[in-house]
Every structure is written in C-alpha cells, then in structure tokens.
Amino acid sequence: MQRRHVLKMGALAGGLGAITERERQAQAQVARATRGTPSPKIKDVQVIAMQIPASRPAAIARPGSVRLSVVKIITDQDGLYGYGCSTFTQRGELVNAAIEKYLKPFLIGKPTDRIDDLWQACYNSSYWRNGPVLNNAISGVDEALWDIKGRQAGMPVYQLLGGKCREAADTYVHITGPDIPAVLEDAHRMMEQGYHNLLLNPTYAQGVGGLHEGGSGTGTLGTSSVFQSAIFARTALKWLEQLRTQLGDEIGLMCDIHERLTPNEAVQLAKDAEKLKLFFLEDLLSPEDLAYFRQIRQQCATPIAMGELFNSPHEWTPLISERLIDYMRMHVSQMGGLTAARKVAALGEITGVKTAWHGPPDTSPVGHMAQVHMDLACYNFGIQEFTFYADLTKELFKGCPEVKNGYMYANDAPGWGMEVDEKLAAKYPYGSLEEGERKQLNGGWGELRRRDGSVIKQ
Numbered sequence: 001m002q003r004r005h006v007l008k009m010g011a012l013a014g015g016l017g018a019i020t021e022r023e024r025q026a027q028a029q030v031a032r033a034t035r036g037t038p039s040p041k042i043k044d045v046q047v048i049a050m051q052i053p054a055s056r057p058a059a060i061a062r063p064g065s066v067r068l069s070v071v072k073i074i075t076d077q078d079g080l081y082g083y084g085c086s087t088f089t090q091r092g093e094l095v096n097a098a099i100e101k102y103l104k105p106f107l108i109g110k111p112t113d114r115i116d117d118l119w120q121a122c123y124n125s126s127y128w129r130n131g132p133v134l135n136n137a138i139s140g141v142d143e144a145l146w147d148i149k150g151r152q153a154g155m156p157v158y159q160l161l162g163g164k165c166r167e168a169a170d171t172y173v174h175i176t177g178p179d180i181p182a183v184l185e186d187a188h189r190m191m192e193q194g195y196h197n198l199l200l201n202p203t204y205a206q207g208v209g210g211l212h213e214g215g216s217g218t219g220t221l222g223t224s225s226v227f228q229s230a231i232f233a234r235t236a237l238k239w240l241e242q243l244r245t246q247l248g249d250e251i252g253l254m255c256d257i258h259e260r261l262t263p264n265e266a267v268q269l270a271k272d273a274e275k276l277k278l279f280f281l282e283d284l285l286s287p288e289d290l291a292y293f294r295q296i297r298q299q300c301a302t303p304i305a306m307g308e309l310f311n312s313p314h315e316w317t318p319l320i321s322e323r324l325i326d327y328m329r330m331h332v333s334q335m336g337g338l339t340a341a342r343k344v345a346a347l348g349e350i351t352g353v354k355t356a357w358h359g360p361p362d363t364s365p366v367g368h369m370a371q372v373h374m375d376l377a378c379y380n381f382g383i384q385e386f387t388f389y390a391d392l393t394k395e396l397f398k399g400c401p402e403v404k405n406g407y408m409y410a411n412d413a414p415g416w417g418m419e420v421d422e423k424l425a426a427k428y429p430y431g432s433l434e435e436g437e438r439k440q441l442n443g444g445w446g447e448l449r450r451r452d453g454s455v456i457k458q
C-alpha cells in the first residue's frame with residue numbers, strides 16, 4: 001500500500017510537472033508516517049445520547065443521574081472511527097441537534113486529518129460563536145478527530161501531543177455530608193482508598209446555608225428551597241478549619257464555592273482561609289464578577305482555581321495572562337474540546353497558571369480521557385478532578401481511565417483507547433434514570449432562591 005501510494009504520487013508529480021523534488025520527498029514522508037493510507041474522509045457523524053447513574057449518590061445529592069452525549073465520527077476507511085465528548089447535560093437535546101442538523105452536513109466528505117482546520121471551520125461557520133451549545137457540539141467532533149488520528153497512527157493521543165511529562169495525573173475527589181462529622185468520615189474513607197487531595201463540596205450538603213428542601217427550616221417566600229450565602233461562607237470556613245486540624249498538613253485541601261457568594265463575601269473568605277494553606281479555592285466568583293479577582297490577589301495568597309462555567313476566550317484570557325488565578329479549571333467540552341484546551345494550557349505554561357480541568361460526572365468518560373491525555377502531556381498540569389464511575393458507566397465505556405492510589409492513568413491503546421457499547425447505551429436513553437422535576441425539565445436544573453424568594457446563581 002505504502003509503495004503503491006508513493007509511486008502514485010511520483011507519477012502525479014511527473015505528470016503535472018508542478019511538484020518539486022523537495023515536495024515529493026515531503027509527501028513521501030507523510031505517506032510513510034500514515035502508513036501509506038490515503039487521507040480518511042468523514043462518512044457519517046452520529047450522536048450517542050445516553051443517561052448514566054450518579055456514582056456516589058449517598059454523598060452527593062446532585063446530579064442524581066446525568067445525560068451524556070458522545071459523538072461518533074465514522075470515516076470512509078474500514079473500521080476507522082472515533083469518539084468525542086459533547087456533553088451539556090442540562091441542554092443535551094440542543095447540542096445533539098446542533099451536531100446532527102448543522103455540523104454533520106457541514107463535515108461529510110471532509111478529511112479527518114486536518115483537525116485544527118476543521119475546528120476553525122466549524123467554529124466560524126455559525127458566525128455567532130462561543131456559546132455552550134455550539135462549543136460542546138464542536139468538542140464532540142474535535143475529540144472524535146483526535147481519536148481517529150491516534151487510531152490511524154497506532155498511538156495514544158498523548159503521544160501526538162508530544163509524549164508524557166509524567167506517568168499519571170494526581171487527582172482530587174469530593175468530600176461532603178450534612179455536618180462536619182459526616183464530612184470527616186467521608187474524608188477518611190477517601191484517604192483509605194489512597195486519595196490525598198480532598199475537595200470540600202458544601203454546595204451539595206443539606207443544611208449548609210439552608211440549601212435544598214428540608215434544609216435550615218427557615219422557610220422562604222414562595223419556595224421551600226433556601227440559600228443564604230453569608231451562612232454558607234461561614235460554615236465552609238469552619239468546616240475547612242476542622243478538616244485542616246483533623247486531617248493534618250499533608251492533605252491537599254480544596255473547597256468548591258460554586259460561584260455562590262457575593263463579591264465581598266468571596267474576598268473575605270479568601271483572606272480568612274489564607275492561614276489554612278489550601279490547595280485552592282474553587283470557583284470563588286461567578287463569571288459576571290471576574291473583576292474582583294484582582295482584589296483577592298491584592299489582599300491574600302490563597303490559591304485560586306476558576307473556570308468551569310467559562311465558554312469563551314474573552315473570559316479566561318485576561319485571568320490567565322494577568323496571572324490573577326493559579327489554576328485554570330475550564331470544562332473542556334464547553335471550551336470546544338482538546339484543540340481549544342491545549343492552546344490555553346500553553347498560555348498557562350508561559351504565565352505560570354496550571355491546569356485543573358473540570359472533571360464532574362457530567363463529562364463523559366471519553367471527555368475524562370481527553371483530559372488525562374492532556375494532563376500527561378502538558379508540563380503545567382496541576383491536578384485533575386475525579387468523581388468516580390458507576391459500574392454501569394464502566395460497562396457503557398470500555399477502557400475508562402483508572403485511578404490507583406489517587407493517581408489517574410490513561411490506557412495505552414491507540415486514540416483514547418476506548419469503545420462505547422452502543423447497544424447497551426440504547427437501553428438508557430435520556431430520561432430513563434430521572435424522575436420528578438429533573439425529568440419534567442428534560443434534564444435541566446431547577447432553581448434555588450434566597451429567603452426573600454429571589455433567585456440565586458447556581
């Protein structure tokens with residue numbers, strides 16, 4: 001095949017008389033690198049939509065189950081295809097339509113081996129861009145193209161990114177509970193399994209700030225769900241103090257604020273927590289309040305991680321280039337996939353900002369695997385969020401990333417090294433594991449309100 005392809009190119013060069021000897025040699029080199037196979041073309045673009053159960057429902061009240069979207073790109077070459085994560089669990093149907101109705105007809109017949117070119121073409125083809133629906137759709141295509149390139153080369157994707165900088169990715173896991181004894185119990189359970197970086201997640205704890213029905217019992221005007229940010233901030237600090245005292249200095253300790261404080265409360269919490277030597281405070285401000293990061297930087301040295309709600313370079317570029325955060329933790333599919341993320345990671349390497357990609361259950365294992373490959377290959381990797389897989393998830397996705405002693409490993413098979421059991425996935429369509437409001441809202445989230453009945457950011 002290789003020889004035939006090279007000969008064909010030589011004949012073409014001779015016939016046209018337009019290709020120089022140098023170009024002919026370059027093309028022969030490409031043919032050798034791709035084992036003489038012609039450039040694959042996109043034959044079909046499919047969406048695999050499914051629902052998976054939450055992995056730790058007892059500890060984390062929400063989300064109870066998650067709608068996942070995975071893109072499968074099939075090429076015109078026998079057995080050559082790839083998977084990418086396009087999960088936007090709260091608006092899954094819209095992403096799937098963006099892929100099937102717009103990107104699929106745009107992509108059919110195009111070569112799979114021009115990943116950056118196709119990314120730019122998809123990104124610009126809508127004219128208006130950088131929204132969560134369109135970026136997640138592009139991510140599914142982008143990551144599927146990287147998977148195809150890896151399979152074609154016979155290499156895991158991290159090799160295509162330059163190879164490993166480290167053997168495995170250090171992780172952090174969530175700890176939570178209705179009160180501090182329960183949180184400590186959860187922490188010890190995680191430490192016994194080898195995890196040494198723990199994220200306090202008070203946002204999912206009943207009773208913190210009166211969150212969720214049956215919380216503080218303070219009641220409110222118009223709804224039974226109440227959230228009070230000042231109480232939340234004080235409780236989070238008290239719990240962090242107890243965790244540091246009880247767990248010792250060796251444990252990496254984080255806290256997820258989920259963008260729920262007022263700007264002034266956020267600045268105050270960062271200052272108060274400075275003495276605890278946290279690994280980081282996560283999503284301390286909402287994307288609407290980014291200007292306050294400068295105040296936090298000026299007033300304390302608490303490490304700051306930010307970004308899971310970001311969609312756009314307009315949001316992350318100033319924070320990274322001005323060194324206002326320590327860890328970028330964007331949701332990779334929300335950015336537009338690996339192609340977008342690796343470029344921002346490179347910016348972070350220059351400015352001293354590390355990566356801590358968002359790794360919740362509402363990212364598919366294919367998306368997690370794309371993150372691990374970047375974690376291994378990017379020098380400025382910081383840490384990786386990990387939220388466990390239910391047994392069913394591991395059946396749906398063969399070859400999931402594995403965690404040993406708190407470190408996450410990619411498998412070394414070509415591409416992402418993963419296969420999706422599509423027959424099994426068909427048994428778990430959207431809505432199949434939901435009930436109540438979540439089902440009624442088609443996978444969307446409901447609302448949280450203050451005691452006076454006004455809506456809060458969640």
Ligand SMILES: [Mg+2]
Nearest residue numbers: 256282283308
């Ligand atoms: Mg978070």
